[in-house]
Amino acid sequence: MIRTRIAPSPTGEDIHIGNLYTAYINWAYAKKMGGKFIVRIEDTDRTRLVEGAEQKILSTLNAYGIKPDESVEVGGEFGPYRQSERLSLYKEYAEELVSKNKAYYCICSRERLTEVREEMKAQKIVPKYDKYCLGRQDEVKRKIGAGAECVVRLNVPANQEVVFNDLIRGEIKINTNNLDDQVLLKSDGYPTYHMAVVVDDYLMKISHVIRAEEWISSTPKHILLYQAFGWELPIFAHLPILRNPDKSKLSKRKNPVWASWYLEQGFLPNAVLNYLALMGWSHPEEKELFDHEEFIKEFTLERVRAVGPIFDIKKLEWMNGQYIMKMDDSNLKAQILEMYQDKKLDEVIVEKSVPLIKERIKKVNQYWDIAGFLFERPESFEKDLSDQKDILTSVAETLKTVESWTTENIGEAMQEVAQEKDIPFGKFFMTIRIAISGKKISPPLNDSMEILGKEECVERLMKVVNS
Ligand code: GLU
Secondary structure, eight states, rough: OEEEEEEEEOOOSBBBHHHHHHHHHHHHHHTTTTTTEEEOOOOOTTTSSOTTTTHHHHHHHHHTOOOOOOOOOOOOOOOOOBBBGOOOHHHHHHHHHHHHTEEEEEEHHHHHHHHHHHHHHHHHOOOOOOOOGGGHHHHHHHHHHTTTTEEEEEEOOSSSSEEEEETEEEEEEEEGGGGGEEEEOTTSSSSSHHHHHHHHHHHHTTTEEEGGOOOOOGGHHOOOHHHHHOOOOOOOEOOOOBTTTTTSSSTTSOOOOOOHHHHTTTOOOOHHHHHHHSSSSOOOTTTSSSHHHHHHHHHGGGGOOSSOOOOHHHHHHHHHHHHHHOHHHHHHHHHHHTTGGOOOOOOOHHHHHHOOOHTTSSSGHHHHHHHHHGTSSSSHHHSSSGGGHHHHHHHHHHHTSSSSSOHHHHHHHHHHHHHHHHOOOHHHHHHHHHHHSSSSSSHHHHHHHHOOOOOHHHHHHHHHOOO
16 A cells, blocks of 8 residues: 655745645655555644644645645544654654663753764764763663653664665665764653654555655664664655755745745646646656646656756746636636635626636736726826827717627727728727726737726726826
């Protein structure tokens, strides 16, 4: 049974776009293999906890349609899915390691630890804990009994090669001499990330640990833990980290990083996920646009490249535009109404405007800029029309006589005026367009005027004349 997971920590505003990428890959891979996708909340770092973050992460994942088979919200047979509710388990497992001499209690003070590190640094050796407490466990246990604060550390064996095969990167090897006797259980009773992640991935029967490259240096520590417990290793695959166009790590300063920001800006969930799918992976036929179904069918971890893919918001905008073009009119209408809820837009106008703007916007939040004039009269004009009043008056007069207010009739009536006055069409229609919409670029003029209605068009033209 294939079981994948993401394990977000509720330590930020929302889920990071890079974690959304990891989530999509894990979700798709589980779907492909007929497996299960789990969302586990890693809330053991109490100092970095952000109020409301867990809820936000879960609702953003949901908004993107990445639905877990097991989670805090949907439950499942391997719960609880929130680490803070599993503390007794970690303690139990830590004690198991202590009893097997694979881990030990440590009561060293912060001062002593700093001193040891400083000394090692001065001697130019990799600073790590000197196992001082390991050799005096009886005394340590007595002191703990008398109330001393303690942590549990892994007893890392000296000079052994830790080797694992990363599905994306191949064989990775590290000597244990470079690894510290990491803390497994902190003095507040909470496990460290390393301890909790291993215990939970094991107990939740995770078959594939697919996570970002930034965790790769933790993996040997995890492997030592699996070995200490005598547990079988899951398969590891470390995805490349997304980069800004200047190749730096995706960061708040260069790119918006919270996944919900993209939805608020009018990016479509499926367009964002399609774009993320292409980070480090390519479709075997080099296709750029594909839906979930096709991605699930074609995706393989082996095809993921390890080099940092560039997350380019311009490219994402292009892709989003392609999705908007292909979208159902009724669906796009619903998205627009939702985006502009506060404006309480007239639904009929939105519906009529959709075919006109569909190929002209790349994001739903560009709608108002291009179509706002259908709901509100323009307050400013991109070109001064004060020398065009004569033409505008004639057009207004002619439009009044149009009986059946259709796009064709509106167009014909205006063309007649242009011909009569001998004005080149380009210039003529630009004048009318600006008077009606305020802008030099707008959706097709005749169609827009049909939506606005005769009276409103005549009034807009005359308002310019009388200004
Ligand atoms: N809690 C870690 C995070 O915030 C999980 C890392 C992992 O997947 O092992 O991403």
